[in-house]
Amino acid sequence: MTSHDSASNGAPLKDKKIAFLSQKPQTHRFPSKSNLLQKHLRSGSFSDSSQELLQQQQLAKSTKLWDLMSTYLENDVPSIEQQISDHMEYTLARDRGQFDELGAYQATAHSVRDRLLEYWNDTNFRFHELNQKQVYYLSIEFLLGRTLQNALLNLNIEGNYAQALKELGFNLEDLYEQELDAGLGNGGLGRLAACFLDSLASQNYIAWGYGIRYTYGMFRQEIFQGWQAEIPDLWLKYGNPWEITRFDVKYPVRFYGSSYGTNWDGGETVFAVANDNPIPGFRTTNTINLRLWSSEPTTEFDLSSFNDGNYYKAIERRQQAETISSVLYPNDNSYEGKELRLKQQYFFCSATLQDVIRRFKKRSKAAAADTKSFKLDWTQFSEKVAVQLNDTHPTISVAELFRLLLDEEKLSWEEADAIVKKTFAYTNHTVLPEALEKWSIPLFKTVLPRHLHIIYEINRRHMEQVAAKHPGNETLMRELSIIDENGQKAVRMAHLAIVCSHHVNGVAEIHSEIIKNELFKDFNDLFPGKFTNVTNGITPRRWLYNCNRPLVKLIASKLGSDDFLQNLDKLQTLRKYADDAQFQRDWMNVKLAAKKRLAQYLREYCNVDVDATKALFDVHVKRIHEYKRQYLNILKVIYNYNELRRRAAKNDLGNEVPKVVIFAGKAAPGYFRAKLVIKLINSVAERINSDRSIKGLLKVVFMPNYNVSLAEVIIPASDISQHISTAGTEASGTSNMKFALNGGLIVGTLDGANIEIRDEIGHENMFIFGLTADKVEENRKLCRTQEKIQDSRLQETVNLIRSGEFGDPSYFGELCDALFPPKDFYLLGTDFASYLDASKEVDRVYANQAAWAKKSILSTAGMGKFTSDRSIRDYAENIWGVKPSQPPKEAVRTTTTSQPASPLDSR
Numbered sequence: 001m002t003s004h005d006s007a008s009n010g011a012p013l014k015d016k017k018i019a020f021l022s023q024k025p026q027t028h029r030f031p032s033k034s035n036l037l038q039k040h041l042r043s044g045s046f047s048d049s050s051q052e053l054l055q056q057q058q059l060a061k062s063t064k065l066w067d068l069m070s071t072y073l074e075n076d077v078p079s080i081e082q083q084i085s086d087h088m089e090y091t092l093a094r095d096r097g098q099f100d101e102l103g104a105y106q107a108t109a110h111s112v113r114d115r116l117l118e119y120w121n122d123t124n125f126r127f128h129e130l131n132q133k134q135v136y137y138l139s140i141e142f143l144l145g146r147t148l149q150n151a152l153l154n155l156n157i158e159g160n161y162a163q164a165l166k167e168l169g170f171n172l173e174d175l176y177e178q179e180l181d182a183g184l185g186n187g188g189l190g191r192l193a194a195c196f197l198d199s200l201a202s203q204n205y206i207a208w209g210y211g212i213r214y215t216y217g218m219f220r221q222e223i224f225q226g227w228q229a230e231i232p233d234l235w236l237k238y239g240n241p242w243e244i245t246r247f248d249v250k251y252p253v254r255f256y257g258s259s260y261g262t263n264w265d266g267g268e269t270v271f272a273v274a275n276d277n278p279i280p281g282f283r284t285t286n287t288i289n290l291r292l293w294s295s296e297p298t299t300e301f302d303l304s305s306f307n308d309g310n311y312y313k314a315i316e317r318r319q320q321a322e323t324i325s326s327v328l329y330p331n332d333n334s335y336e337g338k339e340l341r342l343k344q345q346y347f348f349c350s351a352t353l354q355d356v357i358r359r360f361k362k363r364s365k366a367a368a369a370d371t372k373s374f375k376l377d378w379t380q381f382s383e384k385v386a387v388q389l390n391d392t393h394p395t396i397s398v399a400e401l402f403r404l405l406l407d408e409e410k411l412s413w414e415e416a417d418a419i420v421k422k423t424f425a426y427t428n429h430t431v432l433p434e435a436l437e438k439w440s441i442p443l444f445k446t447v448l449p450r451h452l453h454i455i456y457e458i459n460r461r462h463m464e465q466v467a468a469k470h471p472g473n474e475t476l477m478r479e480l481s482i483i484d485e486n487g488q489k490a491v492r493m494a495h496l497a498i499v500c501s502h503h504v505n506g507v508a509e510i511h512s513e514i515i516k517n518e519l520f521k522d523f524n525d526l527f528p529g530k531f532t533n534v535t536n537g538i539t540p541r542r543w544l545y546n547c548n549r550p551l552v553k554l555i556a557s558k559l560g561s562d563d564f565l566q567n568l569d570k571l572q573t574l575r576k577y578a579d580d581a582q583f584q585r586d587w588m589n590v591k592l593a594a595k596k597r598l599a600q601y602l603r604e605y606c607n608v609d610v611d612a613t614k615a616l617f618d619v620h621v622k623r624i625h626e627y628k629r630q631y632l633n634i635l636k637v638i639y640n641y642n643e644l645r646r647r648a649a650k651n652d653l654g655n656e657v658p659k660v661v662i663f664a665g666k667a668a669p670g671y672f673r674a675k676l677v678i679k680l681i682n683s684v685a686e687r688i689n690s691d692r693s694i695k696g697l698l699k700v701v702f703m704p705n706y707n708v709s710l711a712e713v714i715i716p717a718s719d720i721s722q723h724i725s726t727a728g729t730e731a732s733g734t735s736n737m738k739f740a741l742n743g744g745l746i747v748g749t750l751d752g753a754n755i756e757i758r759d760e761i762g763h764e765n766m767f768i769f770g771l772t773a774d775k776v777e778e779n780r781k782l783c784r785t786q787e788k789i790q791d792s793r794l795q796e797t798v799n800l801i802r803s804g805e806f807g808d809p810s811y812f813g814e815l816c817d818a819l820f821p822p823k824d825f826y827l828l829g830t831d832f833a834s835y836l837d838a839s840k841e842v843d844r845v846y847a848n849q850a851a852w853a854k855k856s857i858l859s860t861a862g863m864g865k866f867t868s869d870r871s872i873r874d875y876a877e878n879i880w881g882v883k884p885s886q887p888p889k890e891a892v893r894t895t896t897t898s899q900p901a902s903p904l905d906s907r
Contacts, residue, residue, distance in 0.1 A: 072118055075157050080164040083111040102238065104170045105148070105178035108161065109241035112151050116278040117244075119287035122888035127206050131367045133383060133882050135200065135207035135875075136356055138397060139193040139390035140345065141328060142211050142290060143185030144277075145708030147242050149176050149546055154202075154280040181707045183217020183235035184292070186328060186666065187623040188734050189429060191708065192507075193390055195734070195868040198539040201281035201288045202566070203869055204884040205876060210352040212344060213243075213275045213292035218328040221666050221705040226682035226807070228667055228675050242277055243292075249274035249907050251354040252298065253347050259450035262407040270321040271296050272351030274907075282541045282566065286887040293351045297321040333670040335443070342396075342439055342447050349397040353404060360384055378411060382422035386880040389501070391429045392437040395493040398424060398500040399451040402458070407450075413457070425879050426497035426504045427534075429731050431514050432627065438490040441483075455491055459483055462499050466526065479522050498523050498530070503879045507536045508732035508753045510773060534875055535756060536732040537868035540565050543738045547712035550590045551742065555860075558583070569864035574857055584853035591743060591856070594716035601713055602660075608689060608701050612717075615658040615699070616846050619744070620722035621706055621714055624667040624674040627729040631677050631815065632828045633722055634684055636835055637661055637700060638806075639797045641684075644694045653697060657843040660699045662714065664706035676815050678702065683806040711738070718744035719852075720767070720842055724835070726826040727751045728773035737866040743856035747838055749831070753866070761862030765855045769838040770831040779830050786821035794819065794832045 073083065087107035088094050094103050127134065152158040162172040185191065193209065200207040217233030250271045257267025272293040280287045297317040323340065324347050332338045360381060368374040389395055398420060405416035430436065445452050459482040470476050478485065482495045498504050498520065506512030512533035516524045524531050545552050545565055556562045558577055564570035577583045595612035602608045620633050647653055663681050667674035685700035703710060715721075721739035723730075723746055730752035740746055740757055748754040749770040758766055771779060789795045798816050802809050819829055846852050876882050 073115055075115075075160055077160050077164045077167070080111065080157075080160055081168060083114070084108055084164065084168065087111055099168075101170065101174055102178050104165065104168070105175040106238070106241055108165065108172075108175055109148055109179070112148065112155070112161075113242055113278070115155060115157070116151060116242075116280055116287055119280065119285045119888065120276075120278040120289065122285065123287045124289070126885070126888045128363060128366065130206065130885055131363050131384070132206055132885060133386060133880070134359075135205060135386045135388065135880055135882060136352065137193065137196060137200070137207060137209045137388050137390065138349065138352060138394035139190065139209065139211050140348070140393035141185035141187075141190030142182075142193045142197070142209060142292075143187070143190030143708055144182045144194045144290075145542065145712070146176065146179045146181060148179050150542060151280055153545060154282045154541065156283065180235045180238070181709050182240070183214055183233040183328070184211065186218045188732075189391055192536055192734055192868075195537065195539040195542070196872060197279045197288065197290060198282070198541060199537075199868040199872040201279050201286050202284060202539075202541070203872060204281065204284055204286045204887045205288075205872065205882060206885050207288055209279070209288070209290040210348065210355075211290070211292050212325050212328075212348045213294040214328045215294075215322070215326045218666070219669065223678075223682060223702065223704050226679045226686070228678050230669050244276045245294075246274040246276060246907060249355070250296075251351045253295075253350045255343055255346070255447055257449065259453055264403075264407070264450040268320075269298050270324060270347070271298055272347060274351075274355070281887070284887045285889070286885075291352075291355070293325065293348050295321045295324040295347060329668065331669045337670075338439075338443060339447060342443065345393050346396050346400070346448060346451075349394050350400050352394075353397055353400050356385055356387070357404060357409075378405075378409070378415065378419060381419050385423055386882065387424050388875070388880070389424060389426045389497055391427060392493040392497060395426070395437070395497040396448070396451065398496055399448075399454045399458070402454045403450055406454075417461075420500050422502055424497070424501045425875075426494075426501040428494065428504060428506055428511075428515055428520075431511060431519055431729060431731060433519070437493040438484060439493065441489040441491065444491050452491070455482060455496060458496070458499065469526065476522060480526065494520075495523075498527070502530070503532055504530055505532045505534045505875075505879065506731065507534065508756060509533055509535060510728070510750075510755050511731040511752065514728060514773070532878060534871055534879070535753060535865070536734050536737070537866050537871035538734050538737045538741070539868045540568055540741065542708075542712075543715070544741055548590075548594065548716040548742050550593060551716065551860075554586055554590055566869070568867040568869070571861050571864050574861035578854045578857040578861070581850070584850055584857070587743065587857055588849060588853050591717070591719070595719075598713055598717035602662075602701055602703075606701050606703060608699060610660045610699050610701075611658065611696070615660045616719045616842070617717055618659050618661045618720050618722070618842075619714060619718040619739070620724075621662065621664040621703075621711065622733075622735055624665045624677055625671075626673060626826055627725050629724050629726065629826060629828060630663060630665070630681070631818075632724060632831065632835060633661075633663075634677070634681050635794065635797050635828065635832065636839060637688075637698075638684060638800060639793055639836065640839070641688050641691075641694070641698055642796070642800060644698055645691070648693045648695070653695060655847075656697050657846050658697045660701065662701050662703060664703040664710065664714070666706060673814065673818070676812065680801070680806065680812055680815060683811075687806050711735075715739055715744065716742050718742070719846065720745045720747050723748035723752070723754055724770070724831075725749060725751050726776065726831075727771050728776050729826070730754075737863065740859045741863045741866070743860045745842075745852075745855055745859055747842065756865065757862075760865050761859050765858050765862075767838045767842055769834040771827060776827065779827055780825065783821035783824055783827070783830065789819060789821065789829055791829060791832050793836065794829055 073079070084107045087110040088099060088103060091110050092103055092106055152161055158172070165172050165175065185194070197209050215236060217235055219230035220233040222229045222231060250273045252269050253272050254264065254269045255267050257265050273296055275292045275294055277290040277292065278287050279290050299317055324343055330337050330340045332341050361376060363384070364376055364380065365371055365374050387397065389397065401420050401423065402416050405411045405419060406413065441452070463477055463481060466477050466480050480495070482492055482499060484490045484492050506515050512531065516531045520531070552562055552565070555564065555571070555574065559570060559573055592612065595617055598617070599610050599612040602610055620630060622628055624630055644653070644656070667678055681700070681702050685702060688698055688700050715738050718739050721736070721744045723733055723736040727749050728751060733752040733754070736746055736748065736753055736757060740761065745766065746754065746757065747767040750758070750768060750772050758768065789798065798819055801812050801816055817823065821829060845855070
């Protein structure tokens with residue numbers, strides 16, 4: 001059963017929205033003011049002393065305006081057409097002759113946003129009314145992808161919109177392509193945050209997300225002569241129809257200056273301005289908020305400097321302020337880059353906590369029986385607020401909440417300490433020590449002098465606790481100290497987060513064991529029970545329903561409905577169809593259609609022709625990093641290419657499986673070795689793709705500017721995907737989950753979530769190779785004793801690179817040198833042989849399409865555990881202590897809903 005409406009004989013579609021969105025003309029969104037007031041007065045829920053004042057407040061509001069806002073927009077086709085037309089004329093100021101695809105997209109987006117805002121306002125009303133504990137999810141990035149399709153599907157109105165636009169002369173699928181991906185994230189961290197927001201909304205949790213509204217994203221990646229080139233990501237060049245800028249919600253954020261006692265004076269102050277983005281739940285009216293902060297100066301324009309002819313100085317403050325929210329992850333190879341990153345992190349954390357405190361105060365007062373004698377009870381803060389730190393970037397929030405409670409609210413240290421440690425929870429996303437953020441003391445003291453004093457005091461008390469449990473153990477105290485004194489003194493942000501959080505979680509079972517038993521073993525011993533695991537997950541709405549509708553329809557035909565999109569465990573039923581020959585054929589036909597779509601993209605945008613009907617699509621798409629080992633993959637490709645040439649010379653290519661090897665991903669601007677890997681991939685691709693002797697049996701493509709929308713094209717089309725990090729280095733990974741959910745088989749090491757995926761879908765349905773995590777260190781020690789590359793095939797491959805076969809060998813000397821065993825930290829040489837064996841096994845199995853189809857079906861069938869819905873339930877039950885709430889009702893509410901004692905403020 002699909003959620004699409006259908007038309008017959010060209011008649012306009014009838015609105016067939018399911019129960020949660022049942023729509024009737026004049027359906028009331030809120031109780032009428034007069035009835036609501038009379039209800040409260042009759043029930044005696046307001047004290048006599050406040051009744052007159054309340055009547056005055058309520059009657060002062062416009063009854064007419066309230067009534068006008070008490071009904072929902074209708075979703076029948078004629079109404080949608082009229083609303084799109086109205087936005088085209090009144091929002092975009094376009095006439096009928098300017099109705100192009102971009103304008104149609106923008107007008108359509110505004111009309112959909114109108115519907116989101118109805119539920120968004122009702123949801124905030126509901127949150128305010130319930131006054132229950134709310135989750136605040138803090139992340140430096142949110143990789144949302146496009147919004148239009150996701151919103152239409154979640155609201156269950158895509159069918160009517162498609163018909164309305166068709167009658168207006170447009171194709172909805174074409175309009176989807178007009179939307180630019182939001183430049184608010186880069187990799188797995190941001191995409192996980194976006195999946196979590198979807199699951200929070202879809203499961204009716206009371207939650208908001210907080211981050212930064214980046215003007216230029218991270219960067220747009222282009223390839224120039226094989227090299228990565230970074231250009232600004234102008235994702236806002238046509239505006240953003242989905243956001244609501246709250247010019248009345250802004251907070252001052254201070255940097256620099258001097259600190260003494262609880263005073264912090266001088267320095268530089270900017271404003272953080274709120275930009276709200278509605279996040280709709282799937283088949284629920286619950287629509288939560290993603291609040292993103294943009295920076296602006298406290299002084300708009302220096303008119304005196306302008307009048308003196310100093311035009312640049314007149315706008316200098318604006319430029320300095322706006323720099324803070326300009327770019328995600330500015331290059332931190334320089335002092336200035338590090339300074340900007342620290343300012344970014346504090347900027348969004350300070351604004352967020354000021355906002356959270358304001359909302360706590362407002363709701364607490366609204367819930368009080370007697371607002372006149374109301375006194376705020378700060379012990380209730382952690383009962384109403386749960387803050388989740390998504391990695392170390394938001395950790396400065398800990399010190400900022402201390403500052404706000406101590407300096408602004410005048411609480412004692414003991415009171416503030418109790419609140420902070422019951423409020424925060426911290427998710428660790430890396431086992432690489434160099435990736436755990438540290439800030440040098442001189443930099444920290446310059447930018448945030450007050451916070452350094454607070455951190456010193458946190459650390460002093462922490463060290464007293466350690467000394468009391470382990471007297472005289474100075475080595476342990478150095479290891480557990482928040483201040484790193486090995487070399488240049490620095491603040492260890494992960495240590496700060498651990499000390500001041502009530503829970504610390506890893507994101508896969510192996511990762512959590514590593515941080516408990518290796519990375520943070522001493523902390524785990526000091527704080528028993530604090531460390532836990534929450535395995536990551538992905539939202540099946542985005543990563544199945546949005547991107548692979550044909551597969552959803554096929555699965556629904558066997559399961560009887562698409563309810564599995566809300567309960568992914570139901571996919572287990574597919575196991576009984578894995579040997580069904582017809583189902584296997586249908587399954588592979590869906591895969592072939594997706595491969596043809598990707599092949600068309602490669603032809604149009606990458607100028608590479610591939611045969612989707614015959615070739616195996618081998619995909620390796622993720623952030624470019626040494627531990628993710630894209631270099632190992634391209635070394636395998638080079639070796640296989642050389643083998644193909646040998647066989648071609650003997651006219652022995654008859655049984656070869658054709659392959660298309662697809663790479664995509666960005667390297668950090670300052671990460672030169674990762675950029676070298678991109679250059680090598682493109683150089684190898686140029687050589688292989690032009691070699692006619694191998695008869696097109698191997699093609700290599702690097703797809704630039706990898707983002708969510710590109711992933712939605714690639715992932716359904718993969719036959720295999722590569723997840724080949726050195727064992728013990730990948731925290732979890734979520735792209736492995738996306739590919740496996742879509743029936744793409746995994747080639748991988750026993751690392752991150754690969755281990756749990758293997759346990760769920762079966763070892764026989766993956767291609768596992770390489771060392772296990774417990775063998776890594778001893779092999780590193782062994783490599784340090786070796787004076788040459790041990791595998792002759794790898795040495796041959798390196799020689800081919802050094803020979804100039806793939807362009808100027810001087811470019812790649814550093815990469816080749818990195819394979820010398822004592823330098824081979826990520827053990828590419830050690831895993832090379834077993835990686836080649838896994839590749840041969842892939843070819844062997846792929847030659848039997850029925851066996852391949854069975855593995856693919858079983859892969860999808862076993863992915864129930866890896867939904868972000870389950871991840872969020874784990875957080876809610878085991879870390880946050882929250883439960884789902886009843887979503888706002890779209891039916892008449894006069895019998896069930898009451899208005900808070902104070903007027904609703906959705907801010």
